[in-house]
Amino acid sequence: MDIYTSFAANLLFPLHEKLKKHSTTAVKLELERSQWLPAEQLRALQLARLREFLSDCAAHVPYYRDLFRALDFVPAEITAISDLARLPVLTKDVIRRDFDRLRSSAPEAVRLFSTTGSTGDPLRFNISKTRISRDVAAKWRATRWWDVDIGDREMVIWSSPIELTRQDRVKQVRDWLLRTRLLPSATMSPTDMDRFIAEICRFRPKMLFGYPSSMTLIAQRAEQQGVPLNQLGIKVAFCTAERLYPHQADVLQRVFGCPVANGYGGRDSGFIAHACPQGGMHITAEDIVVEIVDQQGRPVPAGVPGDVVVTHLYSSCFPFVRYRNGDVAVLDDGQCACGRGLPLLKEIHGRSNDVLLAEDGSVVLAIAFAIVLRDMPGVNGFKLIQETLSFCRLQLVTDASFRPSASEQELRSTFRTRLGAGVRLDIEYVETIEAEASGKYRYVESKVSQQQVAQAGGCTS
Numbered sequence: 039m040d041i042y043t044s045f046a047a048n049l050l051f052p053l054h055e056k057l058k059k060h061s062t063t064a065v066k067l068e069l070e071r072s073q074w075l076p077a078e079q080l081r082a083l084q085l086a087r088l089r090e091f092l093s094d095c096a097a098h099v100p101y102y103r104d105l106f107r108a109l110d111f112v113p114a115e116i117t118a119i120s121d122l123a124r125l126p127v128l129t130k131d132v133i134r135r136d137f138d139r140l141r142s143s144a145p146e147a148v149r150l151f152s153t154t155g156s157t158g159d160p161l162r163f164n165i166s167k168t169r170i171s172r173d174v175a176a177k178w179r180a181t182r183w184w185d186v187d188i189g190d191r192e193m194v195i196w197s198s199p200i201e202l203t204r205q206d207r208v209k210q211v212r213d214w215l216l217r218t219r220l221l222p223s224a225t226m227s228p229t230d231m232d233r234f235i236a237e238i239c240r241f242r243p244k245m246l247f248g249y250p251s252s253m254t255l256i257a258q259r260a261e262q263q264g265v266p267l268n269q270l271g272i273k274v275a276f277c278t279a280e281r282l283y284p285h286q287a288d289v290l291q292r293v294f295g296c297p298v299a300n301g302y303g304g305r306d307s308g309f310i311a312h313a314c315p316q317g318g319m320h321i322t323a324e325d326i327v328v329e330i331v332d333q334q335g336r337p338v339p340a341g342v343p344g345d346v347v348v349t350h351l352y353s354s355c356f357p358f359v360r361y362r363n364g365d366v367a368v369l370d371d372g373q374c375a376c377g378r379g380l381p382l383l384k385e386i387h388g389r390s391n392d393v394l395l396a397e398d399g400s401v402v403l404a405i406a407f408a409i410v411l412r413d414m415p416g417v418n419g420f421k422l423i424q425e426t427l428s429f430c431r432l433q434l435v436t437d438a439s440f441r442p443s444a445s446e447q448e449l450r451s452t453f454r455t456r457l458g459a460g461v462r463l464d465i466e467y468v469e470t471i472e473a474e475a476s477g478k479y480r481y482v483e484s485k486v487s488q489q490q491v492a493q494a495g496g497c498t499s
């Protein structure tokens with residue numbers, strides 16, 4: 039660690055957090071110790087915290103006070119994490135409908151946070167300094183797993199459109215002090231990408247942080263143009279905000295000459311999990327209980343895909359208890375070679391609300407197709423567009439190892455099985471998949487009305 043990084047990580051950033059009245063530095067120290075606890079001890083710690091958190095909810099949050107009473111649920115008496123399953127799943131609709139009753143009456147400063155709604159599903163909720171401190175500290179801990187720290191030169195490749203406000207200018211000064219540079223990559227023309235590549239070469243970051251799709255596009259452009267980026271001393275590429283596909287990880291690793299680390303979470307769910315160098319996707323178990331559940335909200339065992347449901351143990355000001363965040367994932371009951379006792383996620387699939395409608399009107403999760411495409415040799419990207427009930431277009435980005443005749447046959451047969459024998463599938467070969475206006479990439483788009491989907495009811499996978 040160089041002197042400036044040490045100055046930033048030990049003095050500058052802690053001071054910044056203190057001025058913001060965040061307890062981040064103390065929490066980070068606590069998390070760095072607890073990550074090495076044996077799994078059983080971590081579970082005991084989690085259970086104790088869960089009891090305390092739910093008791094807070096019962097005392098100060100009208101929605102939970104009434105719910106617990108109706109269910110005869112006494113937080114102080116729970117004896118296992120699995121007791122959580124007695125409570126219903128919290129959906130975005132409930133948060134919108136019962137916003138006022140979900141607010142805690144306890145005296146704590148909160149601010150209203152709104153998710154951007156880039157997926158057409160915006161959400162408003164309150165967030166406290168306690169909760170922010172936990173999430174920032176968890177991210178800081180995971181950063182340090184990769185032999186980098188706050189204050190190391192960091193290039194942030196961010197594809198959301200960014201507007202400069204006064205608040206952002208303050209942030210710019212902070213970023214400059216902490217040696218973070220932003221590449222606003224909302225547009226990705228060849229000229230833009232060449233400029234980004236030149237900036238990366240000039241800045242020589244120790245770490246990259248951003249959307250895997252944008253980073254991959256930049257990496258592919260550099261490779262095409264013959265600009266080497268693997269000797270710049272980049273130690274790690276942190277991916278966030280979108281699903282990371284294996285082919286993207288391969289490209290990033292090859293072009294930047296560094297390992298790729300996936301992070302999973304959001305402002306609504308918190309910092310759920312992060313990859314360690316040994317490959318484990320570690321859950322932030324001190325702060326968040328992750329359950330994987332079926333359509334009825336019942337937990338499914340490790341190894342089985344289901345909906346992600348999170349309980350954020352430091353969200354008392356506006357509790358997230360069994361919050362269904364819209365993703366599908368798989369738990370892993372194994373242990374990581376790194377020795378950390380933190381539990382693991384095995385896989386994180388796309389969003390569970392990415393659905394298609396079959397000819398007979400039943401709902402089909404798009405993940406079924408994503409899994410087939412993911413395992414198909416030579417597929418480097420795809421987008422599935424359902425134009426009508428009987429017509430889908432599949433855009434594919436492929437390389438030389440793609441075998442068109444065998445693969446097309448497999449795809450058509452998968453589509454017919456899932457969507458109906460009469461469904462027409464057009465396969466289009468494209469150079470790149472276009473991003474949405476929000477800068478995010480959407481791999482599934484259904485033009486069949488959402489109302490029809492809602493009327494169809496339950497999902498099958």
Ligand SMILES: [Zn+2]
Binds near residue numbers: 318374378
């Ligand atoms: Zn590990």
